[in-house]
Amino acid sequence: MRKIKAKIAEIFKSIQGEGIYQGVSQVFLRFYGCNLNCKFCDTHLDFYQEMDLEEVLERIFSFDNYHSISLTGGEPLLQLDFLEEVLCFLKTKKKIIYLETNGILFENLKRIIDFVDIIAMDFKLPSSTGERDFWREHKKFLEIALKKEVFVKAVVCGSTEIKDILTSIAIIKEMASSIFFVLQPQHPFEDTVEEKLKLYQKICLEEGIKSKVIAQLHKFLGIK
Ligand code: SF4
Numbered sequence: 001m002r003k004i005k006a007k008i009a010e011i012f013k014s015i016q017g018e019g020i021y022q023g024v025s026q027v028f029l030r031f032y033g034c035n036l037n038c039k040f041c042d043t044h045l046d047f048y049q050e051m052d053l054e055e056v057l058e059r060i061f062s063f064d065n066y067h068s069i070s071l072t073g074g075e076p077l078l079q080l081d082f083l084e085e086v087l088c089f090l091k092t093k094k095k096i097i098y099l100e101t102n103g104i105l106f107e108n109l110k111r112i113i114d115f116v117d118i119i120a121m122d123f124k125l126p127s128s129t130g131e132r133d134f135w136r137e138h139k140k141f142l143e144i145a146l147k148k149e150v151f152v153k154a155v156v157c158g159s160t161e162i163k164d165i166l167t168s169i170a171i172i173k174e175m176a177s178s179i180f181f182v183l184q185p186q187h188p189f190e191d192t193v194e195e196k197l198k199l200y201q202k203i204c205l206e207e208g209i210k211s212k213v214i215a216q217l218h219k220f221l222g223i224k
Pocket residue numbers: 034035036037038040041042043073074075102
């Protein structure tokens with residue numbers, strides 16, 4: 001039988017630097033390649049290794065004492081066949097699976113949702129990313145992600161426009177107002193970001209949406 005191989009950028013243990021699980025210990029399985037090109041992207045990967053299931057598992061199981069395994073990238077959902085294979089195995093070992101995703105490839109999420117425990121989903125605000133909007137995809141993605149624990153994160157930078165925050169809030173209210181909305185300032189901060197964060201958080205409060213401003217811890221600690 002043909003062995004499925006994945007393009008893996010790195011596998012390492014560290015501290016989760018973003019979102020509501022910030023600070024927990026994780027093993028990171030970083031997939032190479034992305035379907036977007038966000039202007040604030042800090043994971044420009046130029047190296048990968050082709051690895052099969054055995055090689056990836058051997059590396060993951062060389063670590064112990066961690067909260068969960070983070071599937072990150074790039075965009076992990078692009079390498080679906082491999083993802084399905086590795087997650088199927090990790091679930092038999094009762095590992096907690098944490099998926100970090102740009103929240104666009106909803107059809108791919110459908111195939112692996114049963115293996116995932118926590119989903120850290122980005123809303124890609126067009127005014128922040130420089131890309132087109134993905135509201136339709138984000139809604140469909142969230143519909144599926146809601147079968148599991150999910151929170152939404154959006155990067156706030158100098159170019160972020162309030163209309164994108166209002167659309168994000170409207171989607172969260174429509175889908176499930178219990179979802180946490182994480183406002184993540186781009187690192188390093190631009191001058192106007194502080195005022196934006198205060199304003200966006202005020203709007204979230206007024207709209208009954210749970211929000212938190214959470215900066216990237218790993219950038220402050222100078223770790224991966
Ligand atoms: S989705 Fe994430 S990995 Fe892909 S370009 Fe945007 S920030 Fe970078």
